[in-house]
Amino acid sequence: MREITREMENMEPDGAMFDLLTGTDLDSLCTDQLVTLAILARKMKSACEWAELAVLKRVDDTTELAMAIKEPEQSVARRKEASGALDVLPRLAEQLRCGELDFARFDAVRERIRHLDQPEQITEVEDALVGVAAGLNRTQLCRKTTGLVAKADPEGYETRCQKAAKERRIEFSPLPDGMAKLTWTLQATDAHRLFQQICADAKALPADDRTTDQKRSDVLMDRVLGNRQQWNVRTYVTVSIETLLGLTNDPGQLAGYGPISADTARELAMHGPWRGILLDEHRHATAITTDTYRPTALMKEFTRAQSGGICTAPGCNRPVQEHDHIIPWPQGDTTPTNLQGLCVRHHHIKHENYTVTRDTNGTTHWTTPTGRHHTTHPTQH
Structure with a gap:
């Protein structure tokens, strides 16, 4: 069996890489070699994700495929929809095939460009991403892509933000052992401010046997019940002077979240120090x-x-x-x-x-x- 070296991290996925992954004695490797092998495993997985999308793009009968792979047909249909991005984002798709980009990040870009109507807008976003996407984690890539989409289609982005704000809601889901989950969907600026305040409240509590998560849950309940009134956290938003004056609609940047609509950034700017x-x-x-x-x-x-x-x-x-x-x-x-x-x-x-x-x-x-x-x-x- 070949010695595991860092140079292998630059290889493209192939059969030899698969044999190496499945035939290596893991207990004989040092930490650096294990890191290399983990990178190779992810590269191989990305190549297989690309292969599955390429197959799905050519399969018309999703019922046949869903039965064969024991998956709900809705899941297969969603995956088939994602396969269209192989043609829409060809250079990022090639990075997926070569193992430089995983499916989660590739699909995150697809989700964010799907509302762009003009091919040149999509090309503009891909041009900006192709050189940096492989070096970003999923959250970083989501933020950067959202900003690029907003820049390529500022009016459309504003419209979608206004429409999305109407989808705010709270959902209740039962959990085992006498527990339940509340999911609250609201505007990013409100969610960010609330979470910052919850963290500040929890940090201010005296030390006891509760975890940080437990304290956050408890202080949120206190606020819902009206036992805490004062708000003492700041929301940091960066916005260009051109957007502030209404000359452009470039998105603002909410610290800890990413791009927000120009209208929201302007509204926040009216209520705080500059x-x-x-x-x-x-x-x-x-x-x-x-x-x-x-x-x-x-x-x-x-x-x-x-x-x-x-x-x-x-x-x-x-x-x-x-x-x-x-x-x-x-x-x-x-x-x-x-x-x-x-x-x-x-x-x-x-x-x-x-x-x-x-x-x-x-x-x-x-x-x-x-x-x-x-x-x-x-x-x-």
């Missing part, structure tokens, strides 16, 4: 006005603007919870260029055995204990 953020030629935040908060609070606000409110560790979708000196203090200064927003877990891990550096353009480099290198980029506004 900051001026200076952007560089890549539309990355480089400076912020200093007329309201003391420097430490302002620096925290700036790191949130840089990261879109999301932990800057590679692949993480958690909200910013702590602010970290990239070059540890006191060797590193407490300045915006040396600060990054992280979740609690990645803040702790970073100080254990991970190395982090940042380029002058805001690109952050993480080096793992096995020597793997990953990069994250500042939010493009």
Whole structure:
């Protein structure tokens, strides 16, 4: 059996890769080799997903197929609908075939471009994604695609946001063992503000035997029952001055969520303090006005603007919870260029055995204990 090396991660999926995956003694591998094998398994899975879509595209009788694979016909029909994206998004489909993109991310793009009527609009979105999609996780890719769709079809995006707002609802689902689930669908800005407040309420509680999730559930019930009144969290939204003045309908950016409609961003701007953020030629935040908060609070606000409110560790979708000196203090200064927003877990891990550096353009480099290198980029506004 061939030795497992990192060079194999650049291979295209084939029969030899399958034989390697199924014939290797996993107990004999080191951590770095196991990571490589996991990457190969995902590449092989993506290639098989592409093959299934290619087959579905050519099968007319979904009943026949559903019976054969023991799947509900509705599921097969939905999958067949997704197979049309092989032609609509040919370059991303090729990345799926080569194992560079998995089906979940490919389908996330398909879901977001399906309302675009003009082929040139879809091409514009794919042009912007084809070079970066493989390096983004699903949540990051969803946000970026939503922003690109809004930019390609701003009027249509506004209309769809207004229509979607009418679909707000609450659903009740029974669960075993005396439990039930409430699902609340509402506008992103309202949901984000409510969740931030729930987290703040839970964090303010004294330490006891409850988990964080249990505390969040309890404080939400308190608010529903009217036992808590004060709201003390902020919602951070970035919007261009052109959109603010109504000259364009480019979407705003809700920290921790992603693109929101121009109308919603303008409405929020009317109810809170403003900051001026200076952007560089890549539309990355480089400076912020200093007329309201003391420097430490302002620096925290700036790191949130840089990261879109999301932990800057590679692949993480958690909200910013702590602010970290990239070059540890006191060797590193407490300045915006040396600060990054992280979740609690990645803040702790970073100080254990991970190395982090940042380029002058805001690109952050993480080096793992096995020597793997990953990069994250500042939010493009």
